[in-house]
Amino acid sequence: MAQALLQAIISGLAVGGAYALVALGFSITFTTTRTLNFSHGEFVSAGAFIGLSVLFLVIGAPLTSTTFGDANPGTAGQLMALVAALGIMGLLGWLLYWIGVRPFAGRPGMAWVMSTLGFGVILQSIGLAIWGPKPVVVPAPVGDSVIRLFGIGVRPQELLILGVAVVVMVAFDRVMNRTMVGKAMRAVAADANVASLMGINTNAVMIGAFVISSALAGLSGFLLAPIAQASLFMGLAVGLKGFSGAMIGGLSNPRGCVVGGFALGILESLVNLWQAQWREVAVFVLVILVLAFRPTGLFGRRLAEKV
């Protein structure tokens, strides 16, 4: 029993790391532009598929294949795939900002909800046209052999996700709080008009926010693919849980979002031990409860509207 619990917590932490990356992405765009990417989940899938198409190219298979067979792309290939995933996802974030967010942000009616949603649907349909709906098994960069620790089996990829997530988040936190770039981002988050009066290029900051947020989504997709299999539909649930994590922690607080993401991963994993079909319901109920008692999340700040 204790082993099963520990096992669940470890895999919950790993998946929670991916959720935390997604949650952080939501928080970054929300604080700087007051908008969210409603197709963030599709961006997670896109990250996974960009990664695996590079891997296909490395092993000499055509881009449109749907299985690796026994081929292993090796560490260099995996690194190339990672760089490509981050870079292309960053570009997609930039494109999303110009097509889906910039024309509608700050205007009443929240048209950006639909435009970002539409962007994601387009992205997904392109993926479907190339790879079809079937999931693809992806070889892990650190091998698939299970490590035994204290009597429980841990997949190295799970530890990798956890490690990468923690490193990225610590780095992000330091950049936000210790550097001029971070200060500029926080200034735009506080008040974009005043920030632009102080000579900060708010447009560049907002683009940057979308680029980083999309790259983070891509990163989490790339890392999750070897665990969960890459599928064009995998992102929706991941994106939603990332957002739930962000809501629980408080969208306006990046650290809170990270905590929320990890907490959600563990919760989900524990509920899974008991009854798999209630996993989503449990997550949803938790979000509703948090919203009912603290609408701005556990660590969020209240925003009062001036009347």
Add this chain to the structure above:
Amino acid sequence: MKFAVHGFVVMAVALVLIGATSLVGNDYYLRIAFMMCVYYLCAAGMNVLVGYAGQKSLGQAGLFAAGAYAVALLTTRTEISPWIALLSAMVVSGAFGILIALPSLRVRGPYLAMVTLAFGIVVEKLVAEWTDVFGGAQGIYGIRPLTWRGEPLSSVQWVWLGIVLCALTHLLLRNLLNGRFGRALLSLQADEIASASVGVRVYRAKVIAFVVAAVTCGLAGALVAQQNQYINSDFITFQLSIFILLLVLFGGPGSKYGPIAGAVILTVVDALLARWPSVQHFLYGFLLLFALYFMPGGVMGLISSWFGRRQREQLEPMAAKDPPKVRGDGGGELLTVRGVTKAYGGVKPAQDVSFQLQRGHIHALIGPNGAGKSTMINMLTGVTIPSAGSILFAGVEITGLPVHSICRMGMGRTFQNLRLFADLSVLDNVMLGRHTRMRNGFLASLLGLPSAKRQENVTQECAMQLLGLVDLSPVAFQPAGRLPYGLQRRVELARALATEPQLLLLDEPAAGLNPQETAALGQLLVRISASGVTILMVEHHMDLVMSISDHVIVLDYGVKIAEGKPADVQVNPRVVEAYLGVDEPVSVLPTPAASPG
């Protein structure tokens, strides 16, 4: 009269369609016609939610599932009549509608959209994974279809039923949206705070919109399940939610015919592209984006811009009458504020403030910028809740009451930074003011009962009279947001008067007016006061304050420093000090450390 004509036209169109479909022998075409009806039902309810109430629901597939699986379980596990099962399915999905409306009490905007999206996904996962009950991908077989004289409906009869249901839905929703409720929903889309301050029960209105969308969507789901006699988890996808949203956005949100256009066009497109799912998928994404850029009003928006605005009937401008006499006339205290304090952390815009307002008087609340005047107005109207103290209005404690209840009790207000419903006409803005005074409930409006129409006519007449009073009859049909600033202020005044207030709170009514306009406003306020309305105004124009008020209250840094007759207040040394500062010898200046930040 107009309603009756419209009803006959709709019936005639429905009959023609029924006649036409009875000539179609091809099952494939009948299936498309049936799906058009199903999608129209989804879109019509969704339009109330998206187009009128302005709430984004991304989880309609969940409600579709609620209806479909309710009917499936009821007809396979019990012996009840399929017709009763259909009705029960509508009730079940309505209950789910309330469930997803609950979070809207606490969150709004993108949060709420994300919650609805989550709802859709949770339902999708649940029906796919909880196989004991929902059968997962295997689905539920043997759903009993609707029957007519003991026989299951034939393909063409299903289409007829669909057409009848669509016509009914159209007529009912038209009744609902063309009056009190439609206006209330549009107002909360524009500005929730202003909406509440004219007495609209914002949360209740949202719940109604969610429930309407849920019931029609559940009905659609139940029809599909009964017609197929089968349902499985593949029906319930995120793509369906997007499609339902797209039906409204593409057809024309906020237009009563938009859902028809959306359902007809998109069902045909859907059928044509059914062989290429990824193209279909791409097109929906593209249309979502495209519709937002090039036709924000959807197909109906395009059509109406091609054919130009239809001329609206012109109403006779009403002679400017005095505002209606107020209930409970007579002297005495109307409002008593006792020891009211408000603190935002260290900032205290109100500290132990007490004052009384006399019935029928004009009171002024003055003070330098940042004295806490607007905060006081917000506390009186319930927008802000005081940290301590009590406010008695006509003998009733109102601290902590919701904004709309306080409005209903007879407190009307205007805002410092105008909060009009910019896209609505001037007339609609003022008619919204009378929202709480209208007696027609949800059912009377939905069924278009004569009482509802009478209420609507009375309200329109009252609104036109008030527009006459503030001299705005000629612009009654223009969108309020297009008027110049000074006129917008008068619209807000008329809207506040339409709530039939005993106490009228005006937050800087003369801001931005030139001296002539200010003088005219003064005369108008005196006339309003003469009809028995008590007035409390926050104002910086001292000539206006001093010439018309009976009583002046002065605030400074959240503290009441003086009150009394205008002439007395004017010479009060503390007031002079607050406004102008005083020259003091250097020796008595407080040390910098002791001075308040």
